[in-house]
Ligand SMILES: O=C(O)CCC(=O)C(=O)O
């Protein structure tokens with residue numbers, strides 16, 4: 595049974611898993627997570643810690659300072675230190691350089707392709723070069739591990755899309771209704787079970803809750819969700835509409851935390867005339883491009899009520915335009931009035 599403390603978002607683990615997968619064509623995800631979590635450096639790996647880690651697996655590894663204009667001469671795959679627009683540094687994994695374009699994996703936004711010129715602007719001049727070597731320990735590349743199986747199972751049963759869940763007119767009506775009511779307030783997130791919801795740089799959007807009464811114009815959405823997912827109406831929380839302006843986002847998080855019992859999420863995309871704003875699942879390297887009227891379903895807790903690691907997700911920053919969504923959360927029990935308030939937990943990045 596997974597402890598919640600295992601579930602922290604560890605971007606470096608994802609990057610290293612991806613690196614081993616590319617080096618060997620397969621990866622033992624569970625082994626790599628265990629090894630990295632157990633090292634004293636976790637979760638704040640320095641470049642030297644990475645080198646030590648790779649050496650301990652029998653790989654060849656070195657940290658190098660390489661100027662941006664030499665990038666296309668580097669042997670790949672290679673981990674490169676980059677900085678995003680918000681000045682957060684991160685290692686990305688570069689796995690292909692072709693036609694003056696860099697193909698890389700970022701644990702914060704998934705696979706991406708970028709012209710070398712544009713990439714250099716974020717590149718910090720440091721790379722971690724790793725080569726496979728005869729005698730590298732075998733465990734790193736055994737693919738049928740527990741975590742890889744979990745990913746397979748989750749992709750098959752835990753996450754899916756429902757196209758045309760709402761009509762285009764229904765989406766427009768819901769946006770117009772919430773905007774007319776001027777119901778949008780700065781989004782909040784739960785810190786822990788003892789602290790009231792707070793505004794957070796992790797979630798910079800605006801939120802509006804809709805009342806759940808049978809007379810309500812949008813009550814049909816509750817009924818539709820209830821019959822689609824075969825869940826009692828009483829288990830559905832008040833609908834939550836969210837608006838993201840340019841640059842706004844919701845960083846990687848679990849919808850279900852210690853303080854709530856959200857088993858399922860249905861995320862309805864109310865528009866798609868914007869750039870960016872994809873929903874990204876870092877553990878699955880899966881990015882959902884919003885389509886107006888489509889609902890994204892995913893499961894947050896397993897049959898033992900453990901939070902499912904693979905349900906970790908982010909609303910990526912909106913690059914241009916305004917994004918509207920509607921969250922439908924379904925609990926494993928009746929929703930009480932008190933529980934109608936927003937509940938979302940951000941995993942801490944700094945503690946194991
Ligand atoms: O906007 C998105 O794509 C994700 C939103 C989300 O995860 C949430 O509101 O809990």
Ligand SMILES: [Fe+2]
Nearest residue numbers: 847848849907
């Ligand atoms: Fe979420």
